Amino acid sequence: MSVELAIPRGYTRVFSRPAALSEAGFTYCPGCHHGIITRLVAEAIDELGILERTVGIAPVGCAVFLDRFFNCDFVQAAHGRACAVATGIKRARPDLVVFTYQGDGDLAAIGTAETVHAANRGENITVIFVNNGIYGMTGGEMAPTTLPGQRTVTTPRGREPRSHGYPLKISEMLAQLDGPAYITRQAVFDYPHIVKAKRAILKAFRNQLEGKGFSLVEILSTCPTNWRMSPVEAGRWVAEEVSRFYPLGDLKDTG
Amino acid sequence: MEKSVVFAGFGGQGILLAGKVLARAGMNRGLEVTWLPSYGPEMRGGTANCTVVVADAPIGSPVVDRPDALVAMNAPSLDRFEPRVAEGGVIVVNSSLVKRGIGRPDVRAIPVPANDIAAELGNPRVINMVALGALVRALAVVSLEDVVAAMEEELRGKGRDELIELNREALRRGFSEAERYT
Amino acid sequence: MKRVLMRGNEAIAEAAIRSGLKCYFCYPITPQGELVEYMARELPKRGGVFLQAESEVAAINMVYGAAAAGVRTMTSSSSPGISLKQEGISYIAMARLPCVIVNMMRGGPGLGNIAPAQGDYFQATKGGGHGDYRLIVLAPSSVPEAAELVGLAFDLSDRYRVPAMILADGMIGQMMEPVALPEPVDPAEIPPRPWAVTGAKGRPKNVISSFDLEPEGLRRMNLVLQETYREIERNEVRxxxxxxxxxxxxxxxxxxxxxxxxxxxxxxxxxxxxxxxxxxxxxxxxxxxxxxxxxxxxxxxxxxxxxxxxxxxxxxxxxxxxxxxxxxxxxxxxxxxxxxxxxxxxxxxx
Structure with missing residues (x-):
């Protein structure tokens, strides 16, 4: 339920709900960066004026309700299959703007094959990859991107790489391929980074509009609930620890 | 009328194509036909066989217990399929490679030295058409002209046009070879 | 009518193209290789999309996407590959997307062999994936009938928004028979898809989903499926x-x-x-x-x-x-x- 506030005389509206977002409230936990990222995607759709020809793919995970949040057409995909579903839509209707929005479990564990091959084919789609290093929706299990030593409910004594595997740097992997046009890693833990992330998202959509091919924006995110941290501590953890392991910046840009 | 033929031999002897040409000739005559290959590893060498049924009414089973005819291009094929040929049936056997005779008194044997004839014609690959020509004479379901036309249809426009004349001659040679036994 | 001598696999492919197939996604497997090859050769020439996917799982999810986008779409495989597609088929069934799936059955279980078999009957008719769903399952017994049933599969799948399966076997795929092919479908005759995701322009957004966390909501979605299935049982037994x-x-x-x-x-x-x-x-x-x-x-x-x-x-x-x-x-x-x-x-x- 939204309340439209009257703007007092002499004031100008500088912040409002993007037209791409519906009235439905987000279902994300307090302090989770998903809210910021979802909003940035909506702002990008607004700014590019593509709402009426955009189709989003909702993943399985914390963004499973994504179709409710947006005003554009949406398809709910099976766990990990978003890039394959996006491929089907885009090949059937190249005039549509197609984006997926996936977590680390979805994109980098169960959907690794779909992600790698869509990237390798240079599918002309936009992928928003939200990496918070944990399975939030199912209760805080280890993700492929969980840091070494990080405690989760399935690594109660911390992730031990020799037994649990190393954190998967999927963006670095994808950047090695000839197919993708643009692979970048961003974060949204403070305002300057939010601005940069927004710019990256816009570019990833613009690449699609210009037919440049596969663009993926990885965004380091938080999970205060399952990290057992306050939102502030979680943001600091991304700034100080996670982004040290997963360096921010462009990994591939064919221009 | 319903006639069934098993073509059998080594992979590379053109077994499947011979069957296909017969099936196409039957179809062009307005008959019902089925062409059923044995598929799989056989395609990559080893043995190959296919079953062709030609009929003037809808065909039930493409799988045949007792074929009316057998084209055996080598000894293992003859060993395997000879016992199954229907009583009163016919066996075209490639006598260039198969040195034994046909044991069954209740079938008609037509030995055709397919490899030798093909060698005379200058291309060992046409042994299948030599054998098919002989079969057509023995089976009398379609005419020599029918199979020649079907063969041409099969080869034309597939980069094998230059082989048409040779194959036509191979069919004729096989056909006249079989006349000696009818 | 002119008859052409075709393998079952080829006749199915050609009939699908003539039925207005726009997008075909596949992963190679024997004994339906000729179907894949035919599509690769013919479909792009005739305005369609052929894509060899990285897996059966990806292929069926591409079908899901293309069906969601409102085009006639199809995949084909043989037994082990069809097992891999079951997840996607379950989603497609609940999302009520029309599509055609061809299964040229081979010997199983496991890797089995490539000879003709009918061991996938349960999987095809009882819902091979999770949940309460059905496929329309058509079983041709000859090459001409296979070609004919492909057109029917597309039509029934569109009419009821239920995925349709052609359940044949390696023998029908491999054998050749004369086929009188159907005339190509007039695209105008393909039913409109107002539910498809084609861009929310001048209409409320469309959402294709198999998901509702609320039991009452999911029950309603299930009941729609069940009512559709009862209608199919009344009308379509052949x-x-x-x-x-x-x-x-x-x-x-x-x-x-x-x-x-x-x-x-x-x-x-x-x-x-x-x-x-x-x-x-x-x-x-x-x-x-x-x-x-x-x-x-x-x-x-x-x-x-x-x-x-x-x-x-x-x-x-x-x-x-x-x-x-x-x-x-x-x-x-x-x-x-x-x-x-x-x-x-x-x-x-x-």
Missing amino acids: WEEVETEDAELLLVAYGTMGRIAKTVVRLAREEGLPVGLLRPITLWPFPYGPIRALAERVKAVLTVELSAGQMWEDVRLAVEGRTETPFYGELGGVVPSPGRILEEVRRYVR
């Missing part, structure tokens, strides 16, 4: 009967076995044995009614299958104890000849 009028022994067989059984009936009749055949064309919806009606007056209903007795269960459900229901099956890709089945027939009728 079967063929051969010499059933005075039959004392009824054979029930489908696909390749249905065809071989026709020869068995002819051979039996030549011996004076009163044998008839009921060949289900739709395996789901299954012809329970017609089999039940015949079971009232025959002495036995003999099911013949290339499985350990999967369709046999449906035959027994149809007969419900009205008469004897013996079974003869072959396994592992062994195809019995008409003569072998005739021996079986002689055990039940004289």
